Amino acid sequence: MAKQARIVVDRDFKIAEVDPRIYGSFVEQLGRAVYDGLYQPGNPLSDEEGFRKDVIEMVRELNVPVIRYPGGNFVSGYRWEDGIGPLADRPKRLDLAWKSIETNEVGIHEFASWTKKAGADLMMAVNLGTRGIEEACALLEYCNHPGGTALSDLRSRHGRKEPFDIKMWCLGNEMDGDWQIGHKTMEEYGRLAAETARAMKMIDPSIELVSCGSSYRGMPTFPEWDAVTLEHTYDHADYISLHQYYDNEADDPADYLAKADDMDEYIRTVVAVCDYVKAKKRGRKTINLSFDEWNVWFHSKEQDDKLNKERPWQQAPPLLEDIYTFEDAVLVGEMLITLLNHADRVKVACLAQLVNVIAPVMTEKNGGKAWKQTIFYPFFHASAYGRGTALRAEVCCEKHDTSEHEDVTDIVSAAVYKEESKELTLFVVNRNIEEDVELTADLRGMGNCRLLEHIVLECGDRKCTNGPGQERVRPCNVSRSSADQGILQSLLRRMSWNVIRLKRES
Numbered sequence: 001m002a003k004q005a006r007i008v009v010d011r012d013f014k015i016a017e018v019d020p021r022i023y024g025s026f027v028e029q030l031g032r033a034v035y036d037g038l039y040q041p042g043n044p045l046s047d048e049e050g051f052r053k054d055v056i057e058m059v060r061e062l063n064v065p066v067i068r069y070p071g072g073n074f075v076s077g078y079r080w081e082d083g084i085g086p087l088a089d090r091p092k093r094l095d096l097a098w099k100s101i102e103t104n105e106v107g108i109h110e111f112a113s114w115t116k117k118a119g120a121d122l123m124m125a126v127n128l129g130t131r132g133i134e135e136a137c138a139l140l141e142y143c144n145h146p147g148g149t150a151l152s153d154l155r156s157r158h159g160r161k162e163p164f165d166i167k168m169w170c171l172g173n174e175m176d177g178d179w180q181i182g183h184k185t186m187e188e189y190g191r192l193a194a195e196t197a198r199a200m201k202m203i204d205p206s207i208e209l210v211s212c213g214s215s216y217r218g219m220p221t222f223p224e225w226d227a228v229t230l231e232h233t234y235d236h237a238d239y240i241s242l243h244q245y246y247d248n249e250a251d252d253p254a255d256y257l258a259k260a261d262d263m264d265e266y267i268r269t270v271v272a273v274c275d276y277v278k279a280k281k282r283g284r285k286t287i288n289l290s291f292d293e294w295n296v297w298f299h300s301k302e303q304d305d306k307l308n309k310e311r312p313w314q315q316a317p318p319l320l321e322d323i324y325t326f327e328d329a330v331l332v333g334e335m336l337i338t339l340l341n342h343a344d345r346v347k348v349a350c351l352a353q354l355v356n357v358i359a360p361v362m363t364e365k366n367g368g369k370a371w372k373q374t375i376f377y378p379f380f381h382a383s384a385y386g387r388g389t390a391l392r393a394e395v396c397c398e399k400h401d402t403s404e405h406e407d408v409t410d411i412v413s414a415a416v417y418k419e420e421s422k423e424l425t426l427f428v429v430n431r432n433i434e435e436d437v438e439l440t441a442d443l444r445g446m447g448n449c450r451l452l453e454h455i456v457l458e459c460g461d462r463k464c465t466n467g468p469g470q471e472r473v474r475p476c477n478v479s480r481s482s483a484d485q486g487i488l489q490s491l492l493r494r495m496s497w498n499v500i501r502l503k504r505e506s
Helices: 053-062 072-078 108-117 134-142 150-157 186-203 224-233 260-280 303-308 324-339 376-385
Strands: 001-016 024-026 064-071 092-097 100-102 121-126 169-172 207-209 239-246 288-296 345-352 361-363 369-370 390-399 412-416 423-430 437-443 449-457 481-484 487-492 496-504
Touching: 001 423, 053 361, 064 345, 064 437, 100 345, 108 134, 121 134, 134 150, 134 186, 150 239, 169 186, 186 207, 186 224, 207 224, 207 361, 207 481, 224 260, 239 260, 239 345, 260 288, 288 324, 288 487, 324 369, 324 376, 324 412, 324 423, 324 496, 376 423, 376 449, 376 496, 390 437, 423 437, 423 487, 449 481, 481 496, 487 496
Parallel strands: 001 437, 024 064, 024 345, 064 121, 121 169, 169 207, 207 239, 239 288, 288 345
Antiparallel strands: 001 390, 092 100, 361 369, 390 412, 412 423, 423 496, 437 487, 449 496, 481 487
């Protein structure tokens, strides 16, 4: 007999409007993300600028509203001036972050053109590792000032008269990490970020700035780093960043699927830190969260370590090319649910990354096919149906313990209601790896709802993967749900991602 679970959803129990930027992504000058990924001049699949049209089509399918660029660890040693001007004049540089050769064929002009084709806005990061205030201000002036200055006129001479008008800027990347070029102490980063932010907003008061939070929850300085640096940046920054990757190196699927609870606790802790700093400074502004790196990442680490040791300084080496399994897709679905359930404070989030590097979209080497990884589909569903008002989905179900977690609920869920179309979407993961769950959802607080469809991502083999021309893991519609007089009945298979769409009729 299947286990039982109950959800209550009421349209008056609002969390917040979902900011579309929660479905952002990230492209770093790393591995084959840019070169041999989104940019392949000479490929019959590429357009006149050298950008893969099939990759653009897949990114547009995901409807990604904002893309963070150019890093990541890469940005802490990046000279933005290398990526402007005639291609023949651009220098090749050593990228110390990833032990690669950077050709600078793609810079700010090219990437801004690509994001426009992909239907996204650009979220720019500045180098606060090897550089500082002057270089950040110069880049902002080059990008956003209308004209009449040396740098804005230089932009015009490079073919772009109108400003790029980039609205979101990251004040460095993971500056607490000793792997970061030019990493800082709390006080060093706090002072530098605050002064950089103050100067940048003198140039363009309309921009929004993201202060670097801890690199991940397990950092020994977390959450002190967040509190100390935010005391410096509070008056100038609008967001604080969070980064988190999960792995299943222990090959423990039950505990792996419990790790979304860690993400939930991480967000709650950072929110508490932000509100503490606000109270301490007697502030009126609320600092929101930019979860601008999140994903599963572990499959390729051993291979990457070997490649960097034995064959460093390659151009576009195959780094961080995780091939994702079905169970990875289920966890990614849980992480999306977690972000939606914190829509009141998480306003921006970036799936890291977008093409080839720990990515939902892959291309074969040397110009072959583009294809969709297993994690493509939960992100696609959330982006397509998770826009509107996030509602509290009160869950009552059995719990289980895992090797590292206690009181893990069998299911996790988020609810989003779109007033214009009267559509309610329930995102539900059954993270019990052994048993199906019979779900009863009380939707009487929504009025009478008609079932539109029940989409699932299921697989009997948790290690199943996709590949070029082989989508073994892909969604399908099932007939396991029914709705009548405000009550939804559904069967959720073990270890499954479920999207249940309904339409409110009264």
